[in-house]
Structure formats: C-alpha cells, structure tokens
Amino acid sequence: MFDRLKAFLTVLPILLYLITLVGVPLVFIAVISFLSRDDHGRILFAFTTVNYNRIFDPVILSIFRESLIVASLASTGTFLIGAPFAFFVASLKRRSQNVVILFALFVFWTSSLIRTNGWMIILQTNGILNRFLMLIGLSDGTTRYLFNLPATVFVTVYMFLPFMILPIYVAAESIAPTLRDAARDLGAGHIRTFLQVTLPLCKDGILAGFALVFIPVTGLFFISDTIGGGLRMTLGNLLHSQMAGHGNNHPFGAALAMILLIFSVIIVSFFLFLPRSRRKKQVDGR
Numbered sequence: 001m002f003d004r005l006k007a008f009l010t011v012l013p014i015l016l017y018l019i020t021l022v023g024v025p026l027v028f029i030a031v032i033s034f035l036s037r038d039d040h041g042r043i044l045f046a047f048t049t050v051n052y053n054r055i056f057d058p059v060i061l062s063i064f065r066e067s068l069i070v071a072s073l074a075s076t077g078t079f080l081i082g083a084p085f086a087f088f089v090a091s092l093k094r095r096s097q098n099v100v101i102l103f104a105l106f107v108f109w110t111s112s113l114i115r116t117n118g119w120m121i122i123l124q125t126n127g128i129l130n131r132f133l134m135l136i137g138l139s140d141g142t143t144r145y146l147f148n149l150p151a152t153v154f155v156t157v158y159m160f161l162p163f164m165i166l167p168i169y170v171a172a173e174s175i176a177p178t179l180r181d182a183a184r185d186l187g188a189g190h191i192r193t194f195l196q197v198t199l200p201l202c203k204d205g206i207l208a209g210f211a212l213v214f215i216p217v218t219g220l221f222f223i224s225d226t227i228g229g230g231l232r233m234t235l236g237n238l239l240h241s242q243m244a245g246h247g248n249n250h251p252f253g254a255a256l257a258m259i260l261l262i263f264s265v266i267i268v269s270f271f272l273f274l275p276r277s278r279r280k281k282q283v284d285g286r
Contacts, residue, residue: 026261033254041248051255060238067235070153070224071217075164077157078213082164083206087198089165090172097173108162116226119155120146123227147229155227156217163216164209171205172198211271215264235260 036048054060089100107115122128123145133139145151175198183193221236230237235256242253 029254029257032251033258035251037249037251041250043250048251051252052259054252055255055259063233063235063238066232067218070149070156070232070234071214073149073153074156074160074217075210075214077153078160078164079206079209081157082161082209083168086165086168086205087172087194087202089169090175101169104165105162112159113222115159116155116223119158120226123151146227147231149228149232152224152228152232156220156223159223160213160217163212167205167208167212168202169205171202171208175201207271211268215267218263219260 032043033051034047034049036044036046036050038044085104089097089104092100120127124130125141125144125146127145129145130139130141130143133143134141179197179201180193183197184190188196218234219236219239221234221240224230224232224234224237238247239253239256239260241247242249242256247253
C-alpha cells in the first residue's frame, strides 16, 4: 500500500502538468469546435456540427490532400537524405559519432524562423544561388526558386532532417556488431548484410522517423507562407487563418485542430502497432 502511494506521489506532478497544460486546453478546443459564431466572429454558445460538416467541402478536402502531398514528399526526402547519413554515423567509432552528430545538429540550434529567412535570401531571384548560377553561366537571372512546391519541400526537408536522423541512428547504433559479422561469416556481402540484417533491425527507428516528420509537417504553416509565398494552401495555413488570421472563425479552427489531432493519433497508432503485429506474426509463424 505504501509503495503504491509513493509511486502515485512520484508521478503526481507530471500528472497535474499533463491535466493542466494538455488535458484542459484539449477539452476547451473540443467544446469550442461544437459552437458557432456570429457575423462579427464572436463565439455563440449554441451547439452545432456545421464546423465538422464543412470539412467535407471539396475545397477543404483539396487542402487536406495538399497537406498530405507536402508531408509525404518531405518525409520521403528526409529519409533519402537522413537515413544514409545516420547509417554512416553509426558505422564510425563512438568518439567520432559524438563529434559528427554534434556538428550535424549544431546548425539546428538556431531559430527555425531565422533559418527560413536565410533560405529566402539564398533562393530569391537576386539571391546568392541565382547570382552564382549566373556567374558560371547556368542561369539568365529570371529563374524563380521561391514560391513553389519544390522550394517548400526542400526547406521543409532541411528543417526536419534531425527528426529522421536521430531515430535511425539510435536504432542502427544499437545493433550488435556480432550480427553483421555472423552474416559475413555465412557468406553475405556488405549489401546483402545491410538489406537482410541492418535494415530490418532499424525498422522501428525508420517508422519513428517518418512519424516525427510526417505529423508536424501536416500542421506546418510558416514555411509554406514564406518559402511557398502562401500560394498553396495547406492545413496549417487554413488553421492559422481561422484562429489568428483574416478567417476569424475559432469554432471552425477548433474543429480543424481536432481533426488534425485525430489524424495524428491514427498515424502514431499505425507506426506503433505495425512493428508489433509483424513481430507477433513472426513468432506465430515459428
């Protein structure tokens, strides 16, 4: 009895923190999502489901599709760049690993808004990139590298690289070297060892990396506003406009936030239970 009370008192501060700063605001948003507003944007305490019905509007669905496209491209890009880097770092000696990871993450200690503005200076028409390409004769100075989907995805990949690198690095670094040695002793080459030993054992890290990138990108708005010029509306832009912009429709914004939360829970559940279900099938198969 005393041990249970001691354990409860230990987690009580964290529990109060979660209830106060996570649970209460979440309930507040959920309640607002079922309310309506008047012509001046003031919230009316009248129950309605019209905010959720609006989500099935073709325009809103197209914005959801746009957000999924950006998130999918960004997640794939971070994986293609971050995974090889993570595997390379994991193959180094422990002291070298710490140094490389430190330098790789050093630039990300700067504010994301500052880094975004830095990319705007580089990619703008009279920016560093265009001037360099003009200097070597590969551009006539009229090419636009800003305010388009490729630029938005590129900067998003740059921003979220650490979220893909770290989980894969941790998974790869935790693999016992004896497993790879055993595969080579059995005649497997480097490529086959990587594909049949290293990669399968890093599935959890890869899935975690995709989840850590995909979920926040779906609600991101400042990169598409700055680098994309606001020309392509995403879910994050729509939510921001309803809560803090010209839309001034807090109930609809709250409904969008709840849908985004539900979608995130589904994605996280998928990434959590997929490896477990596969492991269970493997055990049952044996």
